[in-house]
Amino acid sequence: MSPNHHIVWLNETNSTHTQATMGSKAANLARLCDAGLPVPAAFCITVDAWVDHFANTNQTVASPPDMTGLLPTASPGSDLEREILEAYRMLCARFGEKIEVVVRSSALSEDMANASFAGQYESYLNIQNEGDLLTAVKRCWASGWSEQVSAYTERCRASQPDTSRGMAIIVQQMIQAELAGVLFTLDPVSGATDCIVIEAVPGLAADFVSGTVNPARLVIDKYDHQIVRSDHVSIIPAHFSQSNAWAQLVELALQVEKTFQSPQDIEWAFQDGQFWILQTRPITVRPSHSDISNYTRANIGEVMPGVVTPLTWSTFIRALQMGERDDQQVRPSEISTLINGRAYMDMQIMWDNYSHILGINPATVLGRGLGCDLRGREAALSAASPPVGIATTLRKTTYVWLEMLTPGLTRPRIKAQLQHQLEPALKVMGQEKINGHDSLEVWHDIERLLQLASRAFLMHMHASFIALCAYAYMRDSLVKVVGKEVADSLVSTTFHSPMSAAALHSALRALASEVKASPETVRLFSNLSGDQLFGALSKNQRGQLLLDQVIQAARLAGDRAVQEFELRAPRWSEDPRPLLVTLRALIVGGGDSS
Known part of the structure; x- marks a missing residue:
């Protein structure tokens, strides 16, 4: 020492x-x-x-x-x-x-x-x-x-x-590296824990870390250590496109992860046949949810449909936070979260937000208005909702109903805010030249833009909140008068057209008739069901052709799903097994199934 x-x-x-x-x-x-x-x-x-x-x-x-x-x-x-x-x-x-x-x-x-x-x-x-x-x-x-x-x-x-x-x-x-880069012991975007992501450049990693060089990227299976995906590998020596070239580094990464008992972001270098660890840190942005039953992709999945980059997400959350008040009970930034790289909303927070408003059923707002999959969840969401006093109920109810009953006042107020506050500010910013701005001035410009975006988004959220309350009340009132089916057809938001369902059923009937001409395929449908039937069809040419026809029929009918607007649920073209249930009933029973 x-x-x-x-x-x-x-x-x-x-x-x-x-x-x-x-x-x-x-x-x-x-x-x-x-x-x-x-x-x-x-x-x-x-x-x-x-x-x-x-x-x-x-x-x-x-x-x-x-x-x-x-x-x-x-x-x-x-x-x-x-x-x-x-x-x-x-x-x-x-x-x-x-x-x-x-x-x-x-x-x-x-x-x-x-x-x-x-x-x-x-x-x-x-x-x-x-x-x-x-x-x-x-x-x-x-x-x-x-x-x-x-x-x-x-x-x-x-x-x-x-x-x-x-x-x-x-x-x-100083390691005079032949190759250098970073390694993540889980996928930093999707959150997948069964892979290791390596990014590499020839020579030192300084230019790569600064963002001026596009690196080679390899995804390696954590268990068999084989490369499962690679991009831009032409910039690194040819033998590094083989899995065994990375075996030493993968083993080191797993030891580092074991040492810290958490996923790691590792900077490494390679010189004279030896991999070196230059630094390691915890992965700072990663999914933290193992149970996503209380989270929904409905609505937000339409705005952010795919994997969301950390930069996009942090900008989005920052814009939300800038418009929140210190005394605000329901914060938009807390409703939204990133799970496995995709945007979700917390159904419990949304349920609580629409609860305790006289005449408004939160199940209708979430299930029919937003399209959340509430099957088997309503009782749990209701039980977990914290009780409130009479004063809070009256305050929320009075506010919502005043807004719903005075649209002639609400709309002009929002329009005036957009025209007299946001539009002039955006126009001024559009006329400014930022070529000569230093980095701090550019950041301040971005902050101003985020503030304007935040105000516009909060106006949108306010209008959507009132509109969904009005929809829920109108739909539930109609159910009492004309019944559920008619009410849903009159005030449809997440209810899909019966014409699409009829077209799909007709297509499945035609496929069933074709299958009945093949005794071998009929025996398959008679003896198997569910996952076994799907697996058997996937393994032979005739079965694969039939699955392709089922998927095509689903797409022509609008590519629906069991829970239409719950975007975390697979579309029928992605998982045709629910349609195989109907097809099997038509083939084996010869009857009707829906």
Whole structure:
């Protein structure tokens, strides 16, 4: 162990060297060293060194000036400078020659589970001498006050005192990589846990991490370690397109995940036949829901139909949050969530939102108005809804009914807000030139645009809330007078046309007649059902042709599903088994089934 007060060697840490001493990044690397994993030789300049250097500037943490200009020019003090250079010489002595090093930040707020601060701080590569090393260390310290870190901290709502800017520094052997990149021990977009995602570029990963190079991307099965999908692999050496080339890295990644007991985002490098772990952090955006029975894709799945990128989602949520009040009980940003990369809404929160309004049935709003799949869920949703007092019920009821009964006042109010507030602001922004704006000014422009989008979206949500309440009351009132079937045909939102159902049934009847001409296929339908029937049809040419005809019939009829507007449910063309039930009844029984 080094006697130096401000230096800790990553392979010699003990219980006194915690994350508060070394920062998250260095502490993680120290754990990997302790686990015997290949980490380049390195030492850590502790957070105490940052504190001492900061003290030499004669500034207070409470009111820092432009630290990005001040810290790099201030002297670290003779004792601290001596400790840093002595550690660097010891590192070079391990290799018997002067080596190049990389200087990386290890901030207290970095690589956390809820905010990674990835790419926000500075790193310096190929440092070759003592003078450059001291300069790089001081610049790393100063990067904690950069505009981009301040903006990121604000966006993450990391409302911590400025001492959270405290930063340790990692001085690490420079790996002259033949290949480098990042690895995720689960799919960071879809959340799939059965695969590993590797992104790689030739040489160093600096350009890739900064976003200036499009990497090769490989998806590898976590269990048999075979490549299941690859893209843009032409940029890397040919043998890396084979699964066995990645076996060593995959095994290392699984050991890293086991060490931290959570999915990891790993930066790696390859040199002379050896993979090295340069850093690891928890994957900060990943699904956290194992039971999605209370979540729905209805409605939001039409707005965001596919996998949603983290940037799109964070922008969407930020726009919602900007329009929310501190005293608001139901927050739009809390209704929506990302599960396996797709947008969902919490049915319990929506049920509670439409509950306790006299004359309004939340089951009608969610099930018929929005198209949520409530089968078997109504009783549970109702039981889980928190009770409210008479005053709250009267307040909600009065508000909703006043809005529903005075559309002549509500519509002009919304129209006036759009015309007199949003449209002029958008027009002004459209006339501005941003070519000369720096990054902070561009961010402020984006914030203004998000504020306008937030106001427009909240107007939309208000109008939709009242419209759905009016629909539910009208539909339920009609049910009492003319019955459910007629009521649904008169005020249809998620109810599909009986003409489409009739067309589909007619097509299935025609297919049943064709099947009856084949005794072999009739025997198949007679002896099997459900998944067994579907599997048997999928395995032979005649059966596959029949399935294709069923799928085609479903598409011509509008490609419905059992629960029409619940977009988490597969369409009939995606899973034709419900239609095979009807087809089997027509073939075997010769009768009618729907």
